[in-house]
Structures are given as structure tokens and as C-alpha cells.
Amino acid sequence: MTNMSNLPRKIAEEILSRVPVKCLRAVRLTCKKWNTLSKDMRFITKHVDRAKQEAAKKKEFMLIMMINFRVYLMHVNVHNNVGPCMRCEGKFTSLDELVDINRVFLSDGLLLSISKDCTKLMAWNPYSGKSRWIEFESSPDLMEIYMYALGYEKSNDSCNSYKILRFVENRSCFEYKIYDFNYDSWRVLDISLYDKIYKIAHHKRGVSLKGNTYWFGKSRYGSDVFLVCFDFTSESFGPPLSLPFEYSSASSVLSLSRVREEQLAVMLLRFGEFTMDIWITTRIEPSAVSWNSEVFLAVNLRQVPFNGIRFEGASFFIDEEESFVVVFDNNSIAYIVGVDGTIKKEYFKLSKRLCCPIACSYVPSLVL
Structure with a gap:
């Protein structure tokens, strides 16, 4: 043999x-x-x-999902009529399985992981198995409030230069630093408090698209909410970008996602009407945005008996061609919602949840 x-x-x-x-x-x-x-x-x-x-x-879609302080690869198939729409393909393993992961960010198939105690930072490509520990210095008092973003500087030779943005915005500290993979070093960005007319909410997770990262921002001098972008090529923040609807933080929840690697999608959940609307951009750049004139999905959530639904901080995945959305709430439940208003509820088939689920579309790549 x-x-x-x-x-x-x-x-x-x-x-x-x-x-x-x-x-x-x-x-x-x-x-x-x-x-x-x-x-x-x-x-x-x-x-x-x-x-x-x-x-x-198979008309399946891959998602990265963080559950129980570990990262999983999930497959979603809404055309499956004989079993669950979601199945766990496997757990992605990192360089050190003893390190619990608290937050994860994705850009072009590359993952950035922050440890549970916020003292370790690692970039890794789960497909190639390559990884890199990234050293950094910071005040212990600020560890948990640092915000991160992963992106890349676009290059004409198709060899993108990957970078990490780390920043904090509060009364005691205002700091922006960027890490360049090519030089394996951090440097301070010259961004002044007075140059930014908005702030980014600490609990809002950014979404990477085309090498840049987008967040929801709020005016420093009012209650306006909009999109903001950090451009990793120019290493600067862009101007406020408008949303396609009126927003009131007292009665609504916002969540951001991307459609493939081309557009952004924003979800608005209104508590008063108990409705969920999702809009998709037709154009998105660091300094400009335009929205589809028609809402992609508008559904009344009262039609299904939701017990203890928790969409605050929820993440979602959208497929424009197949006309459905998968929304992950904070009770370990996935809601598969069709544009026709149909809703299917499915529980995560994973271990006990110890941290909020974070899900985003995943396409394997060869970076790092």
C-alpha cells in the first residue's frame, strides 16, 4: 500500500x-x-x-462568526429545505489557541484579532495559516476603549499595503496611530480634535470596504448621525456622508454591513413601529455616497412572535441577488428575512455564547 x-x-x-x-x-x-x-x-x-x-x-455563502471568544467559518444556504440554513464549517485556529479573542476585524480575507484582555494584537489569514503578532504600547487605563480598523493602501501594481488604525477619542485622551505591515512599526497621525466635527461611538464596529473603513459618526455640536470613512491610502478621515433616512437614537438602532466587496448596507430598526428597513448604496467612496432610491428590504417584525429579541449591536449579512438578509441578534438567534417579508428563525448550533455574535461575509484570499 x-x-x-x-x-x-x-x-x-x-x-x-x-x-x-x-x-x-x-x-x-x-x-x-x-x-x-x-x-x-x-x-x-x-x-x-x-x-x-x-x-x-451550492448557492452557499461564507460568513466569519465570532462565538465563545473563537472565530468560526459558517455556511449559509437559504435554499436548503431539509435542514438548517446555517452550518458550522469549522473553527479557525490562530497562532495561540489559549488566547481568547474579544474583537475581530476583516479586510480582504485578512483578520485582525484583539485578545479578550485587550493586551494582544494579531493579524492572520486563516486560509494560508500565516499570522503575525503585533506589538504595541498603551496605557492600561485605555486598553478597553481603544478602537481599531484594518485596511490597505491601494497600489497600481495590485500589491496592496496593509495597515492598522488604532485610536481613542475621549476627554482624557485623543490619539491616532497607524501600523504599517511593510515597516512593522507604529507612527502617530497628525489629526487634531478641531479638525473633526464628529466623533465615532466606541461601541460601534467599523466595516471594511475596498481597503477603507466606515463607521457611524455623530456630530460634536448636535445630534446628527451619518457615515464617516477612514481612507488608508491618504491616512485621513473623510467628510460626513449622509444616510438615506431620518434617525433618532432614542427610538432606533443602526447597524452597518457590506454587500459583497462593492457596496455598503445600513439597517434601521425602529422600536416604535417595530419595523426593519435595509438600504444599499449605489456609490460609496471616502468622500461621497449615493443611495438606491428604493429600500432593499422593509419588514414588519410584529408578524412573528419574537421573544426577548435583542438587536442592539446586532450584525447582519445581505445577499442582493438572492434577496435575503440574515440578522444575528444577541440571543444566539439568526433571523433569515426575505424581501417578500418571510422570516425564519434559527438558533446557532455552537457552544454557549459568552460574547456578542459578530458576523460578516467572508471571501478567502492570499494576503499576508
């Missing part, structure tokens, strides 16, 4: 490229030869392409 680890490289590469992502760690632990092969750029490219093709064939 032929030893599998001694197969010719071409045959081994073809066989292992068909292995599901959840089994890649086992492949790498089998032998040194397979570990080296699985991290080869040609193999990773083939594996990524095959994963995309299989997902498209």
Missing part, C-alpha cells in the same frame, strides 16, 4: 485541494511534507478557487 504522504506532489496537491477548510489543520499536522505543501502559494490559490466554486455551485 502506498504511503499517502509519499504521493507525487502533483497528485497530493490535487487531492488535498479538495479537502474542506475545517480539515486543513489536520492536513498540516499529518507530516512535514503536507504542511509545506498546504502553505505553498500555488496550492492555496487552487484551494481558494475550488472553495469559491463549490460555494457558488
